Amino acid sequence: MSDTPISPIRLHKELERIWMTPPGIGRLSSVNHTVLGKRFMVVALTFFAIGGFLSMLIRAQLATPNSAFIGPEIYNQIFTMHGTVMMFLFAIPMFEGFVIYMLPKMLGARDMAFPRLTAYGFWCYLFGGTILIVAMLLGAAPDSGWFMYTPLSSKPYTPGINADVWLLGITFVEISAVTAAIEIFVSILKMRAPGMSLARMPLMAWYMLVTSGMMIVGFPPLILGSILLELERAFDLPFFDPTRGGDPLLWQHLFWLFGHPEVYIIFLPAAGALSTIIPVFAQRQILGYRAIIAAIVAMGFLSFGLWVHHMFTVGIPHLALAFFSSASALVAIPTAVQIFAWLGTLASGKPKWDVPMLYVFGFFFVFVIGGLTGVMLAMVPFNTQVHDTHFVVAHLHYVLVGGFVFPMLAGIYHWLPHISGRQSLYKLSIPAFWLIFIGFNLTFFLMHLTGLMGMPRRISTYPSNWGWDWLNLLSSFGSFILTMGFCLVLADLVLQFRFGRYFRRDPWQAQTLEWATPTPPPSYNFAAIPRIDERADGLEPAKIGPLLAGGYGYLGFTRNGDQETMGVDMLTGAPEHVIILPRRTYLPLWTALATASFFLAMLFGLYWLAPFGALLTLILFLIWPANIGQTEDEGLIDIGMGEAAPLDVECPNNVAVLANRCALVMNATLFSSLLFGGLFLLVVAPNWEGLVPIDWPVWLSGLAWILSASAAGASWLARQRNLSGQNAGGFLLAAALGHVAALVMLIVLLTAVPNPTDHARQAVMFALLSFSAIHCGLAALLAGHGFWRLTQGYVSARRQTELVLAWLWNGYAAATMIPALGLATLLAWAGGT
Amino acid sequence: MVRQDLRALLLLIAGFTVWSLAFVVLYGLQAIGCAYGWPNHRWLLIGAYVASLIPLAWLAMGKPVREGEPTTTLSIAAVWANRAALGAGILVFLPVTFVSACI
Missing domain, CATH: 1.20.120.80 (Cytochrome c oxidase, subunit III, four-helix bundle)
Known part of the structure; x- marks a missing residue:
């Protein structure tokens, strides 16, 4: 650290030297959240394109009756992979990437809490997803549906490696989800700009705090279920085999204990994006900040009380049905609180229409329909009537596309200038929106009708005399319009990067901190970290940005070549300690490769090799902290603004301790699921x-x-x-x-x-x-x-x-x-x- | 201030945490009671229902802040969340009083 102030340019160069990702092969060593967030999003969009291509094949097959376009075996793989890719390889990683990129910038931090873990999660996601896609190209993709119901996915009925590809590939991918969950939770609580108390956080941070909490509790049941099913398939341990005291319903419980909260895990980040975008275009602060916080908390909890509504027809007593039916209907209320808050914000503001708002309109239209059909499906008699029909397919697409894809597109148009440093020319944006909006509704609204007419989901073909022909043909026609819309969006984005016009800071006159960074952002985000004395969704980034770039704020200097950022008190946001983040390294890549060796050994039945892969992974993890830490007590050190704080290693409430507490909660959820499974079999299972x-x-x-x-x-x-x-x-x-x-x-x-x-x-x-x-x-x-x-x-x-x-x-x-x-x-x- | 914020944060999740525990207990009592044919199963469920509503009502009706403390964003959000949890408890668990438990 220098005693004399340095120029903004020199400060920028010094910080860039410390935080930058090297070019060439050195890119593989990156642990920077901006780089990794972008990588997550690019890979997720690639998987989105693959999933979309698969949906085209599905609609081509179903366009006409008695179609011989693809046979039932391939069709089973295609619809299973479509669902799997969209849920596990697109939706979750897409919002993870967005949050990894954006959250530190919104909160006034220079990176996430565990940069190496971010990198490790990314590699696990990439390798796990690649295993699934390569298996599909080789004709060995999973083919038991995206929720892998037993006994169909058990060894006697799926003897090949198809189901193993799903169980091992998805578990491998889920490593990135659980690491991201802990990292997001800890980063929000401990790595905000000083002064940003919980009650001053932008709503996006509240949404992500609840979402990451839900992921910490929601993912372990799926991971446990996958482990148990793989143990059954690989070693014949009969957890789900009713002839030997197992029960296929145990799989359904474990899957949907994850699967239903998953819908809200996908929706809440999108709702966070909406709560950020709508006030910008309404030109006023969000209405009902406190009510929205209460609604997010309510949704987070209620979403764990709905899972059995996916199992209404399996033969459950009326009382249990009543619990889950009423909870399923009830969750519409906190959802509606948010929707009315957004509408109220628009109604009481001075709305300006721009492309992101088109997609916000699309969200309202599509998601509300999906929510209303959700309330219909929460009613047991109606649910029984349309169970496993195309009505359910229509509903889930209205919810997921309405609740995630439309807000995502609004978010892309809103925040892409932040990434590219350029604004769109909008030549293609508007026709692209209308193609997507019309194509989507044509494709999926008609599925409500085919479903009500009795068309089951997952059938590869149908006879021509049941009245479904024209509806299916129109549905397929609509899906191709939808695809054209997405192709136009892709072209629009490429053109924006190439020809978009440059702008100065904060082109939308937004009021959140991410727009106070230069655009595109430097690797360190902020040359100095601001002090926040008001709610962080009512700031003036255009004024704050130049001050920060000049080094006015916390840590507006370099010291010992360390990557420094601020750690704060969880509640008040008072400066608590200085976090020194680990530098770039290839270790996450090597560790992910070692982890891949474990999963591949399991996949190919080389069980003797798998423990070596696990051991190698463990050894590499133990090497991670080798040179991290301090060998002397430093005491209080200067943090700028005339204040001082200790280093993170000298603070008892540091991020490592909080992250391990989160990991134990996650672990305890997995353990509780195992106890539940044992008791369930003891009490309910036959034989x-x-x-x-x-x-x-x-x-x-x-x-x-x-x-x-x-x-x-x-x-x-x-x-x-x-x-x-x-x-x-x-x-x-x-x-x-x-x-x-x-x-x-x-x-x-x-x-x-x-x-x-x-x-x-x-x-x-x-x-x-x-x-x-x-x-x-x-x-x-x-x-x-x-x-x-x-x-x-x-x-x-x-x-x-x-x-x-x-x-x-x-x-x-x-x-x-x-x-x-x-x-x-x-x-x-x-x-x- | 820190203590008040901490209390408000805990209150924010307290109601729905109680709701979740009550949900697990009631669902478990329903399943185990049916599996082992417990006598007075219905009354046990109703007793658990009423017992679960007591802490929910206490949280929902309680004052968000102590004497002399200012009302904050979190404390108001906590009151609303706890009232929602009470409503959810009354509605979701009500069927234990009249719906067939084991069929």
Whole structure:
């Protein structure tokens, strides 16, 4: 850091040297959120094009009756891949990319909380998605529908690798979703501009805070379901086989526990974009800021109480149907609160029409229809009538295209100038919109009618005498109009990058902080970080931007060549610490390649090779923090504006600790889903009568838990000793050894489980004990890691992060072992009197 | 100020957290009661329903701020969210009083 002020140009050059991504092969080492956000969006749009092409094939097949265009086998792969690509490879990664690019800029930060994790997530997404597309090109794509229902997706009915491609490929892709969820949650809470309290955040941040919270809780059931189904397919553990005590309905529960919140996980970021765009074009602040926050929270929770409305016809008691039916109808209310707030904002403002507003209009029209048919489908008698018909296909497209694609297009037209630095010439934008709007409604509105006339979804052809012919032909015609519209949008975007006109800062007169950066933005976003003293959706970016570029604000200088940004108090936004972010590296790429080797080994049945892939991934992860941290206490350091703050490693509430707490919540959700699965099978599944109790060594279970609890206690004592300035190494080693011993006990217990392929009871016991064993291993690893960092000088009474993490994971392993061993014992006794 | 903000943030999610727990408990009681043929199953469900409404009502009717504290954005959003949670609890769980539980 220099004592004398430097010129804005020099400051820019120094910051750029620190934060930039090198050209050529060095691009692969990028960990910068602007670069990675753009990569996410480009790859997601590529998958969108692939998914769109597949939909063209579907509509070509269904255009006429008795069509022989593609046979049923290929058709099954195509409609499965269309849904899979659109949901998992387009919608989620698209908003992740948008948020990774935009959120730090909206909040006044220089990057996300864990740049290497962003890069790792991107590579996992790219490699996982590529596995799915390559499998499709080779004719081995998944073909059991995008929700992979068992028993159709079980080994006897899908003997090839098609279902494995889905289970492993999607789980690989989901790594990027779970890492993004934690990163977004932590970044919003800890990495805002000083002064930006929670109540001053722009609504987009509120939407993403709730969405990332939902992802933390929503994705684990799917991941668990995929693991269990893959275990069944690869190793014959019968979790879903009713002849051996399993139940196909367990898959449906686990899938839709994820699947329904997923709809809101996709919608809420889009709603956040709308809540940002509409006030800009209404030329006033959003109406009902507080009501919208309450509505987002309500939607976040209610969306987890609806999943069974996808299962109304499977034979569930009326009372359970009533719970889910009323909750499904009720969720329309917080949705309506937002819609009325947006309409009210437009009505009370001075709306100016521009291309983004065309898509906002499209959103209102399409999404409201989708919402109303959603309320219809929430009613059990109507749902039963149209179950698995094209009415449902129409509804879901109205909701997802209305609730995500139209807002996304509004967002693209609104924010693309931020990325490109140019404004559109609008020669193609308006006809493109009308082609999309007309094409979409022609395609999908008619599906309501074919559905009401009884046309089932997923059929590859139909006879010509059922009155569906003209409606299907018009639907297919509409889909080609829709595609033309998307092609025009693509051309428009390319032309904007090539010929668009340059503009000065904030072309829309928006009032959020992202427009205070230069456009296109530099790699560090802000030369100085602003202080925010009012609600952050009522700012004047055109005035703030030049001040920040001149270095007026927090951290408006460079120091030691470090990538510095501010960490704040979660609630008040008061400056709390300086975060030093890790620099660019190839490690995320290597780690993702190692992870890919694990998934590919599993996919091709090379089960002996898979553990080596997992081990290599683990080793690479352990290398990540090798040179990160401080070996001396720095105390308070200058942050500009006449203030000082400690470094993140000296702050007990730093981002690493919060992220690990989030990871434990996510992990606990997966574990709860496993407990639910075990209890579900015990209570509901067939073929549990006549089981003989297992001779179960309860004393060994007790011993394993005592060892684990002792290890957890040792890790807690290690932390306490460190806080009081004493050496904690002995207790950390004791914690590691204690959990290694507990791991050995659990392996012995695993050998006491009779053949897990015989019955779901043993399979669940095997899964529970394996879960605990893996977590004992992780706990030992974290304690050992803490010991190693201690010996390297990275730990002191002030720098205690490693010891907090060791305590968190050791305590978690001991805590989860109680219900795991308890349920295993209960299952072992099943069948007794 | 920090304590008030923290309380408001916790209150913002408190109502629907209680609602979620009540949902899980009621759904679980319904399923387990049916599987094992519990006597007085209906009354147990109604008891759980009423018990779940007590904390929801307490949260919905409570004052958003303490004496002398200013009303804030978060505290008002919390009141609205908690009132919505009470409404959701009354409506969604009401069927335990009259709908057939096991058929």
